[in-house]
Amino acid sequence: MTLELIGLEGIPLVKKGDNITKLILKALEEQNIELEDSDILLIAETMVSKAEGNIINLGDILPSDDAIIIAKKTQKDSKLVEAIIQESREVVAVGPDFIITETKDGFVCANSGIDESNVDEGLATPMPKNADKSARDLREALEDVTGKELAVIITDTQGRAFRVGAIGTAIGCSGINPLWKRKGEKDLYGRELKSSEIATADELAAAASLIQGQADEGLPVVIVRGFTGFNLLRNKDSNINPLLLPKQYDVFRK
Incomplete structure (x- = not known):
């Protein structure tokens, strides 16, 4: 074959x-x-x-208190973390440099599937x-x-x-x-x-x-x-x- x-x-x-x-x-x-x-x-x-x-414009996002706390734990930008939270139905686990979530569609993955690659600076693409x-x-x-x-x-x-x-x-x-x-x-x-x-x-x-x-x-x-x-x-x-x-x-x- x-x-x-x-x-x-x-x-x-x-x-x-x-x-x-x-x-x-x-x-x-x-x-x-x-x-x-x-x-x-x-x-x-x-x-x-x-x-x-x-497309998500990270500059338009106001981080929540939860996002700020998680951002400090993961060393991620708090606006990105807020976007991750907004695209999820549950935060499953938070590690030193990762956030595992269940997305609104039921996928368990890192960062709610949000991708910052292959887009202009300051933008991100969710699923x-x-x-x-x-x-x-x-x-x-x-x-x-x-x-x-x-x-x-x-x-x-x-x-x-x-x-x-x-x-x-x-x-x-x-x-x-x-x-x-x-x-x-x-x-x-x-x-x-x-x-x-x-x-x-x-x-x-x-x-x-x-x-x-x-x-x-x-x-x-x-x-x-x-x-x-x-x-x-x-x-x-x-x-x-x-x-x-x-x-x-x-x-x-x-």
């Missing part, structure tokens, strides 16, 4: 109101690439948030307001133009429990189930799998992150081609929720 990762070059820095679909189609044309059935487009959340005008809807809108628009069956996954860069370093993570998806439940299948020795569940959308996001990068690569859109599980996981009504662990099962917050 061969899995191909294709980074779309030539996509400019996005600003509010830009049409991401048109930018992708133009980049495809310039690179002489045609989308194919079962292609999966991985799109960086910063690009989506900027196009949707979901898209509704990453599943953003993914669905982009997928439907691209499918309408190309006539192909596609999937779109919105990606973010997040850390992981008990591991050093960040990886690409899925925060929104459309067109493919993000979780592959393999219970009942057989292993190489013929034994039946009892509970195997694969976070396919996260695995695809991590693969795409190798191309997207975290610095000045300028490749916010990556096409994954050749994923053999596409047809099995095809679902036009999919969303990211199956990957979110319900709080009652989170043994570290009990």
